[in-house]
Amino acid sequence: MDKVKEMRLVLKNLPLEILSLADFDNLPDAVEDGATFEENALIKAKFFREQTRLACLADDSGLEVDALNGLPGVHSARFAGYHADDITNNQKLLDELKKIGVTESAAAYRCALAFVDTDGTELLTEGKISGKIKTVAQGSGGFGYDPYFYIDERRTMAQLSVDEKNLISHRGAALREMILKLKRRFR
Numbered sequence: 001m002d003k004v005k006e007m008r009l010v011l012k013n014l015p016l017e018i019l020s021l022a023d024f025d026n027l028p029d030a031v032e033d034g035a036t037f038e039e040n041a042l043i044k045a046k047f048f049r050e051q052t053r054l055a056c057l058a059d060d061s062g063l064e065v066d067a068l069n070g071l072p073g074v075h076s077a078r079f080a081g082y083h084a085d086d087i088t089n090n091q092k093l094l095d096e097l098k099k100i101g102v103t104e105s106a107a108a109y110r111c112a113l114a115f116v117d118t119d120g121t122e123l124l125t126e127g128k129i130s131g132k133i134k135t136v137a138q139g140s141g142g143f144g145y146d147p148y149f150y151i152d153e154r155r156t157m158a159q160l161s162v163d164e165k166n167l168i169s170h171r172g173a174a175l176r177e178m179i180l181k182l183k184r185r186f187r
Contacts, residue, residue: 002017002134003059003061003171004020004022004122005162005167005171006162006165006166006171007057007059007171007175008027008055008164010166010167010172010175010176010179011175011179012117013042013134014136014182014183015017015186016180017083019054019063021048021103023053024052024111026052027048027052027153027163028045028051029124030044030047031043031047032044032050032060032074034060034074035074036112036161037062037074037110037112037126038060038112038114038124039151040060040074040112040114040124041058041059041060041113041114041124042058042114042116042122042124044056044058044059044060044114045057045058045115045116045122046113046114046116049116049118049144051116052183053118054118055115055116055117056115056116057111057113057115057119057178058114058115058116058172059112059113059171059187060078060111060112060114061073061100061109061110061111061112061163061170061171061174062073062075062076062077062087062109062110063076063093063108063109063133063144063145063149064107064108064109064110065097065105065107065133066105066106066107067094067097067100067102067105067106067133068096068097068100068105070187071096072083072089072092072093075175076089076144076145077089077094077144079093080092081089086116086143086144086145088180089144089145090137090145090147090148093133093145093148094135097133098135099110103134103135104132104133104135105132105133106130106131106132107130107131107132107133107149108125108129108130108131108170109128109129109131109149109169109170110127110128110170111126111128111169111170111171111174112124112125112126112174113125113126113174113177113178115178115182117185121183121185123178123182123185125174125175125177125178125181126174126177127169127170127172127174127175127176127177128170128173129151129168129169129170129173131149131150131151131152132150133150134148134150135148137156137158138150138155138156138158138159139155139156139157139158139159139160140158141157141158141159141160141161141162142156142157142158142160142165142167146158147155151168
């Protein structure tokens with residue numbers, strides 16, 4: 001639900017009613033078997049458009065850590081297993097860094113957004129923010145790997161307000177680009 005809150009805040013000025021999967025009963029899970037964030041976002045957007053018969057905007061995003069050869073990547077939400085939570089995923093990240101003797105690494109958050117309209121039209125955007133993963137957590141905001149993702153030498157994503165985060169984040173960048181595409185489409 002944290003992603004939905006961020007998206008609603010950025011998309012609030014569009015003349016759309018924004019629903020989340022929680023607004024629907026008994027939707028099955030989409031099978032995210034793409035090799036890239038873009039493929040997974042499109043898989044989800046198409047799948048849930050079919051399930052709901054509504055236009056759908058789907059996100060796939062995650063963390064790529066250089067020292068881990070891009071892991072967790074498209075498996076970021078399930079890095080520690082299918083039903084993993086933020087705590088277990090972060091612990092797995094720390095364990096993997098410890099195995100190779102690394103306490104910090106260049107890293108990037110990436111986000112792909114896919115919009116599929118009721119007529120099948122597809123729009124794709126992406127965003128990225130580069131930073132560092134460090135093994136010392138800071139901040140209590142955000143979610144996911146945010147307490148370990150340093151945007152500079154002092155601050156993590158978890159130390160930013162939602163508004164600050166949306167201005168610089170991977171998701172914020174992808175959403176701003178998507179807003180431009182949606183405005184052109186619905187002019």
